Amino acid sequence: MEHRKIMALGKSSNAVTLPKDWLEENHLGKGDFVIMHKRNDGGLILQPYTNDTEEPRKICLTIRSDETPNSIKRRIIGSFLDGYSLITLKSDKIFTGEQQEAIREISRRLYMMVINSESSTIQLETIIDESKASINSCIDRMHMITFAMLRDVIEAFEKSDKELSMSVISLEEDVDQLMYLVLRIIRNAIQNPGLAGQLSLDPLDCLDFQSLVQLIERVADNVTEIAESQIKIVEEGVSIPDRLKNALLDAAKMAFKSYEESVRCFIYKDIEPTNKIINRQDDIREIYLKITPMPLSSDFNSSQITQVIAIRENIMDISSLSADIAELTIDRVSKYEE
The missing domain is CATH 1.20.58.220 (Phosphate transport system protein phou homolog 2; domain 2)
Structure with a gap:
């Protein structure tokens, strides 16, 4: 934990310097902007500001031809809970009818939709915006x-x-x-x-x-x-x-x-x-x-x-x-x- 002293800046403002290594890691310098969030416990969260649109997190899961529907469901749920917004499922052969049914069933329960479907590849995408x-x-x-x-x-x-x-x-x-x-x-x-x-x-x-x-x-x-x-x-x-x-x-x-x-x-x-x-x-x-x-x-x-x-x-x-x-x-x- 690092302590920083609050310093007076002009007649009515105060300032705290930012760690040099943090600035370098986030490629920040004079004139750049940061975002501040006040927490309920009185803390303050500081983040680099960027205009770039954040790319959705992606993951590709390889599904065995003999993998059980429950195993596939558990892997999709785990990926969803870990924050992945685009989940690609690839079979090492082709998906069985039972596997396809399981994938569609769990996607409905996870605010996800099938955006691409082939005999050996299925893509799921979230339809929610966590920030809202x-x-x-x-x-x-x-x-x-x-x-x-x-x-x-x-x-x-x-x-x-x-x-x-x-x-x-x-x-x-x-x-x-x-x-x-x-x-x-x-x-x-x-x-x-x-x-x-x-x-x-x-x-x-x-x-x-x-x-x-x-x-x-x-x-x-x-x-x-x-x-x-x-x-x-x-x-x-x-x-x-x-x-x-x-x-x-x-x-x-x-x-x-x-x-x-x-x-x-x-x-x-x-x-x-x-x-x-x-x-x-x-x-x-x-x-x-x-x-x-x-x-x-x-x-x-x-x-x-x-x-x-x-x-x-x-x-x-x-x-x-x-x-x-x-x-x-x-x-x-x-x-x-x-």
């Missing part, structure tokens, strides 16, 4: 979609509505898409202080937002699994006993309320209700114990029992994830109070 994005807006949308999933999955469970359960499942892709976008913006902001300045992000925000979107996405995953279990139960035509169904509904409503309150607390930096959210897990555990072992009739086979147990565990997971968001809020507010 809003992390807060993305998180709001993630939360609203996830909360809608929670609301609908309860109604579907109450009414044994298979179509509504299927609608819930279809929304998970939207949550994933927003999560990947936020993670990409965060990673780019950490590497590019100028972008962080434009988005009014500091390092503490980046870490907290990253944790939050991953927790919200896991809540959405659990809701999707509840909907999938409900569909299987409805398809097999067996009714859940009222006592068990009501207990699961009570626990679900409590867990979902905790989720909604925890995200609201995070957004508004409100720690007042957080301990109540965390302690609510004990109330849900009491309901959990009342239905353990589960009061199921002999009409239920092992597969159906497994689905009901899965719903119960998903509800508990959502409660636990909500408590994690509440604890994240406490940590976040404490950082700003230091």
Whole structure:
């Protein structure tokens, strides 16, 4: 770390000299311009100013003819999160139909589009501008979609509505898409202080937002699994006993309320209700114990029992994830109070 003294410049201005090696590295001299970004923590970020349009980052991935669709998806996601805007995929032979389908599926989830497609080459390009994005807006949308999933999955469970359960499942892709976008913006902001300045992000925000979107996405995953279990139960035509169904509904409503309150607390930096959210897990555990072992009739086979147990565990997971968001809020507010 280097210390520099502030010097008076004229009657009303102050100046700080810039390190010579930094000027040489960035080819700066007398008369050149620099860009300054004020950080939320009072720091100042200094960058060279350039009129040149920044070239999009490019990467070329070689795809083996026997590579699995999931492996290809993971590599594309990794490249997207690392900030690459143009991803070229080249097969060592030709892409199989399954591989092409996987590439197109993941591109839709990553704000990317196919701009060139041949038998052995596919090019993907991002369709977003990170400098104009809003992390807060993305998180709001993630939360609203996830909360809608929670609301609908309860109604579907109450009414044994298979179509509504299927609608819930279809929304998970939207949550994933927003999560990947936020993670990409965060990673780019950490590497590019100028972008962080434009988005009014500091390092503490980046870490907290990253944790939050991953927790919200896991809540959405659990809701999707509840909907999938409900569909299987409805398809097999067996009714859940009222006592068990009501207990699961009570626990679900409590867990979902905790989720909604925890995200609201995070957004508004409100720690007042957080301990109540965390302690609510004990109330849900009491309901959990009342239905353990589960009061199921002999009409239920092992597969159906497994689905009901899965719903119960998903509800508990959502409660636990909500408590994690509440604890994240406490940590976040404490950082700003230091």
